[in-house]
Amino acid sequence: MADTSADVQRTLATSTAPGDEFRALPWPRQREVFFQLPDSVRRSVVEDLTREQLQGFVRRLDPDEATDVLALADEDRQEEILRRLDDDRRERIEFLLEFDPESAAGLMHLDYVTVGSQRSFEEVTERVRRYEDRTDRFPTVFVMEGGRLLGELPGQALATTTGSEAITDYVHDTPTADFDDEQEEVIEVFRANPESSVAVLDREEGEDTVLGVIYAEDLLRVLEKEASRTLYEFTGVTEEESILDGPLSKVRNRYKWLIVNLGTAFLAAAVVGLFEDTIAAFTLLAVYMPVVAGMGGNAGTQSMAVTVRGLAFDQVSLSTGGRAVLNEIIAGAANGAITGLLVAAIATVFNQSPLLGLVLGTSMVLNLVIAGFFGTIIPLLLDRAGTDPATSATIFITTATDVLGFFIFLGLAQVILGI
Amino acid sequence: MADTSADVQRTLATSTAPGDEFRALPWPRQREVFFQLPDSVRRSVVEDLTREQLQGFVRRLDPDEATDVLALADEDRQEEILRRLDDDRRERIEFLLEFDPESAAGLMHLDYVTVGSQRSFEEVTERVRRYEDRTDRFPTVFVMEGGRLLGELPGQALATTTGSEAITDYVHDTPTADFDDEQEEVIEVFRANPESSVAVLDREEGEDTVLGVIYAEDLLRVLEKEASRTLYEFTGVTEEESILDGPLSKVRNRYKWLIVNLGTAFLAAAVVGLFEDTIAAFTLLAVYMPVVAGMGGNAGTQSMAVTVRGLAFDQVSLSTGGRAVLNEIIAGAANGAITGLLVAAIATVFNQSPLLGLVLGTSMVLNLVIAGFFGTIIPLLLDRAGTDPATSATIFITTATDVLGFFIFLGLAQVILGI
Structure with a gap:
């Protein structure tokens, strides 16, 4: 499978006629495959299908999925296809197309009805039945009172009550999101209320308008993408890139990050350059340089990974992070002592230079303390500044561990070895 | 917030009496906070609560959540608390406690009823109503036929049908998982059927037994954790570690990975050692070493991130990956040419050594080709071997880029500069 x-x-991804390949798939597979494809391939499939073929595909999708597909088509085809859909679907899709696909509204669908809080169970059941006849889907029932959303009437209540009670006896609180909230905020809402659907609102003075509803299932695709997004940000690859892309777009997506890294690498090189005479006098230092720098980088990214997760789970922030920073520094010193002793022993035995061992051991401790400090404080600062902490943290952290690491190692060598 | x-x-995390702090929270917050806590803190809260307090907390949770809490208590308290719960809850929790929490069964809950396919709508509604009276929750209705699961009867059908039809007219196919499937497999099932609940089965010859049901919402916590897991694996931090842990557990969680990295750093150092005389004759090489190695590492992890996502979304595998590897190599060569030209220009201008520029530019191209090749092939190989590709890929990739990068750079220098 x-x-x-x-x-x-x-x-x-590689076909010259992706539309034909796509049409050859059986229907339920088409839907499954399409939404798994990287954006660039989705677009090329949509472009390669004829208007009739695209229309046939869109017709069988839910309106929120159809919206995602049509958003990829050029305006003329979009309009042509919309014109040919039945009124109900057209209106829904046109409505959904107006929102930012990256916002809460981009996640919502429209299978809901709103009813006043004075309605009887019979009236609500009738509304629901009519909705279902028309759309073949069961709507979420939102109950309104005085222009405000009172909550949700669970569909089950309709199935099992006798009908003489007031519907308000059965209304549950509904968590809500504003239509222009970011998807991350919607995830926050679900974290607190995993079992509810979320009402998407347009809040105006004195009056809420329900625009749509989001279920947990609507978040699955977002969260799955999120899982690999962190690693993407961490390595400076742009969000859209996929393994199926051609080399040209890969170059376009990455060269900038590599050039930024080149800049920081030159900073490290400049520090090494300060000690050219020391290295010339004692070439063994050049041999151990990769060890010191590599260990600092590794330890720093470990601290960073833990801090980034802590931020994602609301376990830490800049103002509460003092203890966390301290813990990372202590852990860095301890790990530096462990690995520093190993390196010092090796240098002493193999190079018969206890002084070099002393230099190596000491720089390892100091470099891992630096790694712990910057690996924690930089994501905390970036988060406070409102930036995604995974995106640019690496570059600052490795710059700190490289630049300071080399400086400490070569500086200590100059002093202790007396060169 | x-x-x-x-x-x-x-x-x-830092309190000496986490139980008291926890009890001071209002109820819905207790539930929200508890399941957001890192494992180590959850455990210390559970340990610090008295038996009565723990029981009070567990009593208000759903059975599947209560199971997760009780799994953290020692056996004596677990039994004492279970003994005091009402029969229905106790049986459910005892049942759930028997399964591996990391499996499909660890995600399921028990709000379902099974009915035979010959039942009438009236009979099913009666079953559902009784279930609801007893548990206050609406069950998923699974329809069985001849010992096999036929599918799910949507709750909505009960609300809107008139009742004279056969229930089988309304049965939907249900995706299924085996109780011992891994959580990743359940995610796969939802990817293909985001709108369905998943039936967890114990499949025996000729007979399916339904053990539980998983909804999309049950996956949210798993997927959220997944998002930071990749970065954890990538940096060699163990799954359980949290920003709130003390320094001792941080050291324990990380020192092994650092020692492994130390080993690979020594491999790189050994390669540099081969060229000690070259470096002694031309110290500038030591200055540029961090540039060459750093760029290779960065480019390699970029290729790796893209491949890991491709594997997660089923877009590539070892057998279909030939094209992907080739594309990464081409992109590596191009990015190597871009950054190599920059470095060569800098060396030519600043160090007035066009030959050093030639060495640097050439090694940059070669090292980024190596990075593209290993960054792609290593995750593909690890995936084929059944290992998680994010966990150990980094170490192989940076070893390859460091060892081969230094070898190419210093080797070329020896040849071209004639030292």
């Missing part, structure tokens, strides 16, 4: 899906996706 | 939650979690 894994291989089949990879085969299909690769075929679509 | 973000700060409040961070405050609470930090207080619980």
